[in-house]
Amino acid sequence: MSNGGFQFILKDFMGSKQGEALEGLFELKYLAFVLSLLRTFIMAAFSTTGSDVYEVAVLARRASQREGDQNESQGDPAAEESSSFKQL
Amino acid sequence: MDYSAIQRQVLSLASQVLKKPKLIFEDKLILEHALNLWSGCLLHSGELFDEFMKPLDAEVVADEFVLSGLLYCPYETVREEFRQCLAAICRMAPDQTQPEKTKPLDFILKLLSVNFSLISEYPCKQYFELFCELLDKHFLEVASKRQLNSQDAGAAGQVIDSEALLSTVIERIREENQKA
Numbered sequence: 001m002s003n004g005g006f007q008f009i010l011k012d013f014m015g016s017k018q019g020e021a022l023e024g025l026f027e028l029k030y031l032a033f034v035l036s037l038l039r040t041f042i043m044a045a046f047s048t049t050g051s052d053v054y055e056v057a058v059l060a061r062r063a064s065q066r067e068g069d070q071n072e073s074q075g076d077p078a079a080e081e082s083s084s085f086k087q088l
Numbered sequence: 089m090d091y092s093a094i095q096r097q098v099l100s101l102a103s104q105v106l107k108k109p110k111l112i113f114e115d116k117l118i119l120e121h122a123l124n125l126w127s128g129c130l131l132h133s134g135e136l137f138d139e140f141m142k143p144l145d146a147e148v149v150a151d152e153f154v155l156s157g158l159l160y161c162p163y164e165t166v167r168e169e170f171r172q173c174l175a176a177i178c179r180m181a182p183d184q185t186q187p188e189k190t191k192p193l194d195f196i197l198k199l200l201s202v203n204f205s206l207i208s209e210y211p212c213k214q215y216f217e218l219f220c221e222l223l224d225k226h227f228l229e230v231a232s233k234r235q236l237n238s239q240d241a242g243a244a245g246q247v248i249d250s251e252a253l254l255s256t257v258i259e260r261i262r263e264e265n266q267k268a
């Protein structure tokens with residue numbers, strides 16, 4: 001942060017054009033990584049302010065736990081559990 | 089830091105991803121991080137929610153965004169992310185200095201209540217769970233305001249049309265019974 005790394009990441013993210021950023025696999029991975037870094041730094045900054053820290057921490061922890069789950073189905077909605085009104 | 093600009097960028101990004109017909113792992117990761125970042129920004133700076141409800145550009149429409157993630161999206165993991173994110177946002181403490189402002193809880197609850205008739209057309213576990221959670225929270229708040237004889241209690245009770253909601257629920261149950 002002292003060397004301006006965070007500002008660079010933020011500027012890069014804010015400057016990204018979304019049509020292009022969401023096209024190729026590399027661009028998607030890059031965007032996900034940049035978002036992950038931004039989230040980590042910004043959440044860490046928020047946690048020091050003391051307000052609603054718990055909520056933020058729960059969300060961040062939950063997300064980081066799932067990050068390693070690479071075995072998830074690759075885009076087939078049918079592979080995921082359905083939850084219709086009838087089942088409820 | 090310009091949180092307003094970050095919110096616009098994050099929401100626009102998430103909205104674009106949700107429009108894709110098929111999501112791969114990286115798309116879901118982007119949505120997950122984007123929602124985390126957005127909810128963090130909102131928890132930090134509550135006035136951003138006003139901008140979300142009334143955006144300057146019409147690129148992200150609040151109602152459409154919530155429903156497309158929580159109900160229309162065919163991926164359960166994405167719907168679950170939306171449920172967690174919206175539940176966290178609705179748990180935000182209201183700004184006591186500006187009681188006239190629409191609270192996230194009221195906005196989301198009203199949106200879910202008005203669109204309840206849609207749920208039989210989509211996978212709706214997350215929608216239903218969030219709706220039940222918000223209803224509980226809403227009526228607990230109303231009860232606690234009544235105990236304090238607050239003038240807001242009457243207005244708070246009018247966020248949802250309970251009779252219309254009950255009719256819709258009964259209608260949906262009847263429809264499902266007829267299908268069976």
